[in-house]
Amino acid sequence: MPRSPSHHARSWYADTANDSTRRPALAGDLDCDVCIVGAGYTGLIAAIHLAERGLDVVVLEAERAGWGASGRNGGQIVTGFNKPFGTLKSWVGEADARRLWDMSEEAKDILAGLVDRFAIDCDLRWGYVLAAFKQRQMAELREWRDELNGLGYDKVRLLDRDALRDEVATDAYVGGVIDEGSGQLHPLNYALGLARAAESLGVRIFEESRVTAVDTGPAPWARTAGGTVRSKFLILAGNAYLGGLVPGIDRTIMPVATYIIGTEPLGENRAKGLIPRGHAVADVNFVLNYYRRSPDNRLLFGGGVSYSGLDRPGLKRSLQRTMLGIFPDLADARIDYMWGGNVAITMNRTPHLGRLSPTTYFAHGYSGHGVALTAVCGRLLAEAVAGQAERFDVFARIPHAPFPGGSLLRTPALVLAMMWFRLRDLL
């Protein structure tokens, strides 16, 4: 996958991007109220909410707006968190767990509201199928449905094998659920639309402006090769790509590479034959497969992961084999695309929000739920900077442990843990 500072990673998304705006690099020094590092969903949505509060915001992006996970992901807008409500409750108590759940629902409303308000053309649509390979997984889905019903969420319906087959034409699954409140979008066009929206509110975005040093003290600043931005507040929104810019901030997240392949256009009938109603689909393995039909009738199929941070040889073939396990009739379909990106996971698979100092905030580690959750976390960052941190602090109270072994040993430890989960999926 090419990694050029001036281009998005080659993908079906980049080839169907509806905005080619290039923004200048920072040249010279600036002052502003809030400086944000990273122009993915987190940084851009925080910027929008801050600008709406009348603050002067500068966003510094190392590559291009939407270059990171936000421009490459599976586009799946998923209900709730990666963990059951009961687990959240055991961490933060019932009242805060309830607030977290409500905020995860608010996330979808914010996303839909942004798309609507700023007329972001990103193929947003609702409807999502979670499919089970085994009866054990069906039992988990039933529990999940019951738990959501208990929270007053009634958009999830169980599907038996035949009903699932009406949604996804395969014999691979024993059943599943349909969630009318989850959905999908074109991730890069959503990010590019957010960037335009932010600019329409006066936010200044600089591309090809990698921040190489920051001061998180009482008068924070962020430095790039071209200049320094001095601000009252600093927001670190570099997620899996931030690296070691600020020592320690990366201890609670692990960048994991995940990949998507795109078939050739299959023609309307054939593509509709696979997923008749066009819902986004995922299965419930620990290392899940996620896929959907594109508007030009390709199958976009994601799933492979690499915990070592390196592209595994043969990954494209291995993803293709997984896809054929679900849709054997696609054996003759050419694979036109493969791309990958880094998703940031935390040990407990919930986002990590916090402060490094009274002037510096961060949000990262959405663990594969970031398309939706970044919407509310961006808003919470803005609230916190504006002095209303109550809701931010509900998130910040989720306990996060550093990955064992620090930056040197966490990869082998994680590889071992993941091998165990894969084995569990196979069994």
Ligand SMILES: Cc1cc2nc3c(=O)[nH]c(=O)nc-3n(C[C@H](O)[C@H](O)[C@H](O)COP(=O)(O)OP(=O)(O)OC[C@H]3O[C@@H](n4cnc5c(N)ncnc54)[C@H](O)[C@@H]3O)c2cc1C
């Ligand atoms: C292949 C893939 C599939 C995924 N599928 C899904 C999915 O279907 N559903 C879902 O909910 N989530 C999914 N995710 C996760 C989701 O994309 C992320 O949670 C979300 O995009 C995070 O947004 P972000 O703004 O926090 O980070 P990013 O979008 O990664 O943005 C961070 C930005 O910060 C910039 N940056 C980093 N360091 C610096 C620096 N020093 N100076 C300046 N800029 C810097 C980077 O260049 C980058 O543009 C997927 C991720 C990947 C990679």
